[in-house]
Amino acid sequence: MHKLKPLTPLGSDKPQIIEIGNLTIAEITDNALASLTARANQVSTLHSTLEVTHGITLPDVGASSRSEDLSVFWMGPDQWMISAPHDRHELLARNLKQVVGGIASVVEQTDGWCRFDVVGPRLCDLFERLSNAPVRTMTPGNAIRGTLEHLGVFLWRLEEDQMAVLGPRSSAKSLHHALVTAARSIT
Template identity: 60%
Template sequence: MHRLKPLTPLGAVTPRVDTIGTLTITEIVHQALASIAAREGQMEALQQKLPLPLPDVGKTRTQGAFSAFWTGPAQWMIVANHDQHEALASEIKQMVGQTASVVEQTDGWCRFDVSGAALYDLFERLSSAPVRRMTKGDVIRGTVEHLGAFLWRLDQDHMAVIAPRSSAASLHHALIAAARSIA
């Protein structure tokens, strides 16, 4: 019999937490993700079937157990706690039926939350995204170091970075190196 163990995007059994100066970089592994794309002419019907209103360009919405952020024209990522919504994509597909295409994304992405007083300084070294102008609930698709990523402003001094899982080690290295450069 196989004895499989889930590993974090960084290849460990437990999520990594690094504190450097005033910054804390935390590997987040308890989130389920599903992408959703409205089908032609189905936007209004889709919106009526979902448990939360879909956000506008560059924004996020949270309602109940679900959050959503805009990823492209008529496309969003839905986020929920993995323990309660392990089969998130299936749940969402049941809700929306033929109004949208839904794809499981949980293991395709990594997420690092960065918090602390030097948040702006860190991201100004890594990205051209206007982090100082971002407010709570803003999301930007751009680059961090040389990697494509979403930057999601969670609070005044708290940012989530979501990138392809295959780049987790490179992203983590970039975050750590930048944090050490300002510590």
């Protein structure tokens, strides 16, 4: 019998947290993710359905929103990423699919992405070394698709001094290395 155990995107049995100067880089592994794409001519129906069923407003370009348990950010035209605590929403994609039926496509994304939260007062200094995203003008709730080093990522400003970085799970070590190296360069 196999004795399988889950590993984080960085290959450990528990998430890594690194403090460098006044910055903290934390691997976040306790969120379920699902992408949601409205089907043709169903955007307004999708908006109202999720508002009624989950109390969530699907955000516009470059924005995010929250309800009690769900967070969502804009990914592209008529496309969003929904995040929720994994311990309460392990079947997030399946449950969303039951709600939206034929008005949207839902895809499980939890194990396809890695997430690092960077926290600290020199947040913008770090990201300006890695990306051309306008991090200094991003306010809490803003989300943008861009590149960090050579990797396609989403930058999601959670708080004034906290940025979530979502990238491909297969590139987690490269992404983490870039964040750590940039943090060391500004301390």
